[in-house]
Structure formats: structure tokens, C-alpha cells
Amino acid sequence: MLNRRITLQARPTGIPGPEHFAQDETPAGVPEAGEVLVETMYISIDPAMRSWIAQSSGYTRGVEIGAVMRAGGIGRVLTSRAEGFAPGDLVQGRTGWQSHPILRGRETQKLDLSVGSLEDWMGPLGTSALTAYFGLRDIGALKPGETLLVSAAAGGVGQLAAQIGLIEACHVVGIAGGPDKCRFLNETLGLHGAIDYKAENDLTGAIRRECTDGVDVYFDNVGGPTLDAALANLRTDARVAMCGRISQTVAPEPYGIRNLGMTGGRRITLRNFLVFDYHDRYPEARAWLAARIREGRLRQRLHIVEGLENAPRALGMLFTGENTGKLIVKAAD
Amino acid sequence: MLNRRITLQARPTGIPGPEHFAQDETPAGVPEAGEVLVETMYISIDPAMRSWIAQSSGYTRGVEIGAVMRAGGIGRVLTSRAEGFAPGDLVQGRTGWQSHPILRGRETQKLDLSVGSLEDWMGPLGTSALTAYFGLRDIGALKPGETLLVSAAAGGVGQLAAQIGLIEACHVVGIAGGPDKCRFLNETLGLHGAIDYKAENDLTGAIRRECTDGVDVYFDNVGGPTLDAALANLRTDARVAMCGRISQTVAPEPYGIRNLGMTGGRRITLRNFLVFDYHDRYPEARAWLAARIREGRLRQRLHIVEGLENAPRALGMLFTGENTGKLIVKAAD
Numbered sequence: 001m002l003n004r005r006i007t008l009q010a011r012p013t014g015i016p017g018p019e020h021f022a023q024d025e026t027p028a029g030v031p032e033a034g035e036v037l038v039e040t041m042y043i044s045i046d047p048a049m050r051s052w053i054a055q056s057s058g059y060t061r062g063v064e065i066g067a068v069m070r071a072g073g074i075g076r077v078l079t080s081r082a083e084g085f086a087p088g089d090l091v092q093g094r095t096g097w098q099s100h101p102i103l104r105g106r107e108t109q110k111l112d113l114s115v116g117s118l119e120d121w122m123g124p125l126g127t128s129a130l131t132a133y134f135g136l137r138d139i140g141a142l143k144p145g146e147t148l149l150v151s152a153a154a155g156g157v158g159q160l161a162a163q164i165g166l167i168e169a170c171h172v173v174g175i176a177g178g179p180d181k182c183r184f185l186n187e188t189l190g191l192h193g194a195i196d197y198k199a200e201n202d203l204t205g206a207i208r209r210e211c212t213d214g215v216d217v218y219f220d221n222v223g224g225p226t227l228d229a230a231l232a233n234l235r236t237d238a239r240v241a242m243c244g245r246i247s248q249t250v251a252p253e254p255y256g257i258r259n260l261g262m263t264g265g266r267r268i269t270l271r272n273f274l275v276f277d278y279h280d281r282y283p284e285a286r287a288w289l290a291a292r293i294r295e296g297r298l299r300q301r302l303h304i305v306e307g308l309e310n311a312p313r314a315l316g317m318l319f320t321g322e323n324t325g326k327l328i329v330k331a332a333d
Numbered sequence: 334m335l336n337r338r339i340t341l342q343a344r345p346t347g348i349p350g351p352e353h354f355a356q357d358e359t360p361a362g363v364p365e366a367g368e369v370l371v372e373t374m375y376i377s378i379d380p381a382m383r384s385w386i387a388q389s390s391g392y393t394r395g396v397e398i399g400a401v402m403r404a405g406g407i408g409r410v411l412t413s414r415a416e417g418f419a420p421g422d423l424v425q426g427r428t429g430w431q432s433h434p435i436l437r438g439r440e441t442q443k444l445d446l447s448v449g450s451l452e453d454w455m456g457p458l459g460t461s462a463l464t465a466y467f468g469l470r471d472i473g474a475l476k477p478g479e480t481l482l483v484s485a486a487a488g489g490v491g492q493l494a495a496q497i498g499l500i501e502a503c504h505v506v507g508i509a510g511g512p513d514k515c516r517f518l519n520e521t522l523g524l525h526g527a528i529d530y531k532a533e534n535d536l537t538g539a540i541r542r543e544c545t546d547g548v549d550v551y552f553d554n555v556g557g558p559t560l561d562a563a564l565a566n567l568r569t570d571a572r573v574a575m576c577g578r579i580s581q582t583v584a585p586e587p588y589g590i591r592n593l594g595m596t597g598g599r600r601i602t603l604r605n606f607l608v609f610d611y612h613d614r615y616p617e618a619r620a621w622l623a624a625r626i627r628e629g630r631l632r633q634r635l636h637i638v639e640g641l642e643n644a645p646r647a648l649g650m651l652f653t654g655e656n657t658g659k660l661i662v663k664a665a666d
Binding site: 051223227242245248253254255256257258259260261263264265266267268269270271272273274277 | 384556560575578581586587588589590591592593594596597598599600601602603604605606607610
């Protein structure tokens with residue numbers, strides 16, 4: 001059995017793409033004690049991947065040149081030498097960009113299809129949903145009736161953060177690029193307001209227009225000028241959950257945040273966080289998320305790219321804003 | 334009896350000075366029920382004053398043109414129509430820049446000279462000490478053994494924050510401008526390190542040199558490029574107490590903070606705060622501070638400018654860095 005692999009060949013300075021990766025086939029591995037051989041079905045494509053392949057990474061050891069690209073995914077167990085796993089089991093783990101990874105059992109989770117479908121596990125029960133959940137609840141401390149502003153609100157994490165805000169009875173305004181994404185926010189998700197940042201000359205004014213009482217919680221997925229515009233609209237006691245900064249990941253120079261000083265005396269809090277720190281509380285979050293999915297109040301639009309070989313191109317789409325929804329690659333049926 | 338007054342005449346765009354104020358003498362007022370007539374002895378000169386007279390203020394209603402300049406101070410009661418106050422009592426309150434204010438009893442505190450001397454009440458028991466105390470303990474959540482970095486460390490709030498860090502058994506590094514201030518930090522206060530920002534080409538590197546394990550708590554009094562350099566040196570779980578931003582108060586344009594993104598994944602928290610929010614806990618803080626003063630572990634270098642008429646010039650000194658220590662004006666013996 002052959003393992004199709006995509007390996008890192010060069011570290012991008014801008015938007016990553018096929019030119020930074022190579023593809024090959026090698027014989028699939030044989031699991032040792034405690035391991036399983038898996039056939040990859042879905043692979044998650046996430047902004048954090050850009051950091052993993054950057055020259056210097058803020059928060060995790062990078063992927064080495066020549067190594068299989070790191071990724072989370074879902075697959076089917078083919079051979080098991082790990083207790084609790086049998087052939088045919090559907091599992092979630094760090095598959096990487098390869099068709100037949102060997103995974104360690106203790107780093108792999110069996111999917112409970114009574115909790116959600118396979119697509120739910122890639123979407124509204126997946127890591128981006130957990131990120132939205134802990135970012136809003138623990139970092140944002142969102143309360144009913146507050147005003148929540150979400151950037152990249154049509155993206156993987158953003159659309160879940162926005163929906164959780166609606167479920168929590170907040171006034172929810174999303175920022176996204178282009179009329180299609182804003183229509184999705186207004187009509188499909190039912191947000192109170194959507195701001196097309198590409199169509200606005202004055203983002204600070206646009207936020208003021210949609211958040212007339214100011215912003216209590218800003219869930220930031222983009223950083224840069226959007227963060228600056230949000231800072232200018234914060235209320236007293238506001239919280240900023242600094243989740244991502246995709247606008248800055250591929251910027252040639254970091255943008256300088258100028259409005260931090262405007263918050264003087266408003267008792268604001270900015271915090272960043274890593275979803276992995278909440279690992280012990282994933283079951284709590286998934287129980288809450290699964291209940292909301294069953295009620296029909298939480299969904300995630302998936303943007304599915306077919307074929308493992310297209311993963312490098314898919315990664316680049318995150319940074320050009322081409323994806324509408326949580327981006328995943330389908331590697332096998 | 335005449336009341337010498339200094340009133341606001343123009344709102345400064347840069348450094349405030351005598352040209353923005355006028356001086357006159359009017360008959361002293363007569364206290365009504367619940368009020369006291371006071372002779373001002375000491376007036377506190379604080380960076381926040383610049384915001385009170387700015388065009389638009391971040392956090393408090395400004396001083397109106399023609400009104401007596403707002404200020405906290407200490408004085409002696411001359412006439413009392415407020416319960417609990419008698420002629421000769423020493424009190425703390427919002428004296429403003431005037432020799433004979435009328436103060437409301439319920440906004441005025443009698444000084445307990447068994448807790449500290451008159452100078453202690455202007456210094457290490459005063460508002461700047463309370464600011465350092467709550468900023469480090471509540472916002473910074475400083476723990477023994479951690480590394481504390483303080484900017485404007487020779488200033489009113491900074492030197493108290495630095496000493497509280499030493500008392501809490503932290504590695505304490507101060508940033509100040511010029512060799513005199515740095516000698517004060519090293520020799521008088523006994524900090525572990527002092528950085529003369531005027532003598533360093535690379536402030537980020539200088540912080541790294543003095544805080545080899547990184548910074549756990551940054552107590553920021555200046556904002557701007559110093560905040561940026563500190564952000565580049567934060568450890569995982571670091572806290573930034575955004576107390577002041579004196580470098581930015583008179584800057585023609587706000588400085589753009591570029592290194593916020595470098596903290597991605599380090600779970601950092603930036604918070605600003607107002608000492609007045611902690612009003613109910615002032616007794617707790619003053620008891621702690623007074624005990625440390627008695628032990629000889631906490632002091633505050635006062636920079637005393639003689640004469641009420643020199644208050645406008647003294648205010649300007651804050652922004653040129655001319656003061657060494659907590660700046661106060663002596664209005665009467």
C-alpha cells in the first residue's frame with residue numbers, strides 16, 4: 001500500500017502555495033504497538049498552518065523542511081495495534097497531508113457518530129468550533145445583551161463565534177470581505193449586521209454604524225487595521241479575544257496598531273489564547289456544541305476542496321479570502 | 334482672605350505650560366453646610382492632568398476653559414461646616430490649583446498621621462502608590478520569582494511599582510531616561526537592572542539583556558516604542574498592566590504598535606485600569622503600604638517645586654522627563 005505524501009520544501013515569505021511543497025509516494029508504514037494505520041478522509045486547512053511553516057513561529061515548533069506537512073484530519077482505521085481501536089473505526093488525529101498516516105493511539109480520538117456526523121466533526125464539533133467556544137466564553141466572557149463584533153465572520157472560526165453570540169442573545173455584527181460573504185452573514189446566519197470591509201472607506205465609522213452602543217467583545221481573527229478600527233469602538237470593560245491575525249500573517253511588514261491608547265481608562269482587556277490549552281474541557285464544549293447542532297441553531301458552512309493533491313493550493317486560498325466557510329480537503333470517500 | 338487661582342485658558346496640543354493658564358486672586362469662598370475652607374499645602378502633579386485639559390479626553394470630563402485647574406492635594410482646614418472636620422485638621426482632597434479651595438466634606442479625607450507623615454501621604458501612601466499597588470496586584474497578578482519590567486521607573490508610579498516588585502521577591506528591571514535616573518534605580522532602589530532608554534539603540538535587545546528569561550509582568554507607564562520593545566520580550570502567560578502612555582500624550586501622531594502579533598500563542602493579557610475603580614479597597618492598600626514604609630522597604634523620592642505659581646511649569650516637566658520622582662508643588666508651609 002502506498003502513502004501519498006505532501007512535504008514542505010521551502011518556507012514561504014508571502015502566501016503559501018504549491019511551489020513550497022513536493023508530492024511523492026512511499027510505502028505505507030506498519031503500525032507498531034500503540035499505533036494505528038489510517039486512511040485519511042478529510043483534512044482541515046487552518047490559518048495556523050502558515051505559522052507552522054514560517055521561518056520563526058510564534059507558538060509551536062515548525063514543520064521541518066522535507067517533513068510531511070502537519071494537519072489535523074479524520075480517517076478510517078485500516079490496521080490497529082492500539083487498544084480501543086479496530087479496523088473501520090472513524091478517528092480524528094494529526095493525519096498530516098498524507099493518505100495513509102501512522103497515528104499514535106493516545107493522540108487519536110474515536111469519533112462518536114451519535115454526537116454528530118462526520119462533517120459535523122470536521123465542522124461545528126471540530127477545532128475551529130472549540131476555538132470559538134473557549135475564545136468567547138473564557139477569553140471574551142460574553143454576556144447576554146452585549147454587542148459582539150467578529151472579524152473574518154464568514155471563516156471557519158468566525159461563523160461559529162458569530163452563531164454562539166446569537167445563541168447567547170447578543171447583538172452580533174460580522175466583518176467579512178465581499179457581498180457574497182456578507183449575504184451569508186445576514187441571510188443564512190441571521191446576524192444583526194454585516195460589514196463588507198472591502199466596500200468601506202472608513203471601517204471605524206462602519207463599526208460605529210452597526211454597533212451604535214460600542215463593542216463589548218471583539219473576537220479578532222485578522223489583526224491589523226481591523227483590530228485598530230475595533231479598538232476605536234470599544235466600550236468600557238470591553239474584552240478582545242485575539243484569536244488570529246490572518247491579515248498580518250503574510251503582510252510584508254507588521255501593521256502598527258495606533259488606537260490602543262484610545263482605550264485608556266476604559267478598562268479594556270486584550271488576550272490571546274491557544275485552544276489546545278483547553279484540552280481537558282473539550283468534552284464540555286462538545287456537549288454544548290452538539291446540543292446546539294441538534295436544536296438547529298449551530299451550523300458550519302464547509303468549503304470542501306477535492307483531492308489531497310490540492311491541499312497546497314487550498315492553503316493559499318485562506319490568505320486571499322477565496323474560501324467561504326471552513327476549508328477542508330477531501331482526501332478519500 | 335484671597336484665593337490665588339490658576340485657571341485653564343487654552344488647550345495644549347503639545348507639552349502644557351504657563352501659556353495655557355492664567356493666574357488671578359479672588360476673595361476666598363465661604364463654606365456652606367457640608368463644606369470646608371482649606372489652605373492648600375501640597376498639590377500633586379500627575380500625567381493624567383494632560384488628559385483633563387486635552388481637546389478630547391479618554392477617561393474623564395475635561396476641565397473647562399476659565400475653570401480652576403483640577404488637582405489632588407493636601408491642605409489644612411481653616412473653617413468647617415462639615416461634620417467630622419475641625420480647623421487645623423489636615424485633609425486630602427481635590428484642592429485644584431488654588432490656595433484656598435472650598436471642599437465638600439464627603440469628598441475629602443482626614444489624614445491619619447499615625448499611618449504616615451504628610452510627605453508619605455503625598456508620596457508612598459498617595460494615589461500613585463495606590464496605582465502601583467492595584468496595577469501590580471490585580472492587573473499584573475505578580476507572583477514571587479517572576480520578572481517585572483517597569484517603564485518610567487524613576488517616576489511617581491514607576492518607582493513604587495519597582496519597589497513593590499522587590500518586596501514581592503521578583504527580578505525587577507526599570508527603564509528610565511538618563512544616567513541620574515538609572516543610578517537612582519540601581520543604587521537607591523536596588524533594582525536588579527536599569528535600562529537608560531536614551532542611551533540604547535536597541536531597546537528590545539536591552540530588555541532581553543536585562544530580562545534573560547523574558548518578562549512576566551510589564552508595568553507600562555509610557556506606551557509607544559517602549560511598549561513595543563516589551564511586547565517582543567514577553568514570556569508565555571505574561572501580563573501587561575497598561576497604566577500610562579506618557580510618551581504618547583504629547584506625540585503629534587500615535588505610535589503604531591507592531592509587536593502585538595509576536596505574542597500570538599503566548600497567552601498574554603494586556604489590560605488598562607483606573608485606580609479610582611478600586612476606591613473601596615484603598616484602606617487595604619494603605620495598610621499594606623504603611624507597613625512596608627515602617628519596615629523601611631518602601632519610599633518615594635519626591636520632586637518638590639516651590640510655589641503654587643509654578644504649577645503650570647511643573648506640569649510641563651512631566652513630559653520632558655525633567656522630574657526625578659513624584660512631582661508635587663508646595664503651595665504653603
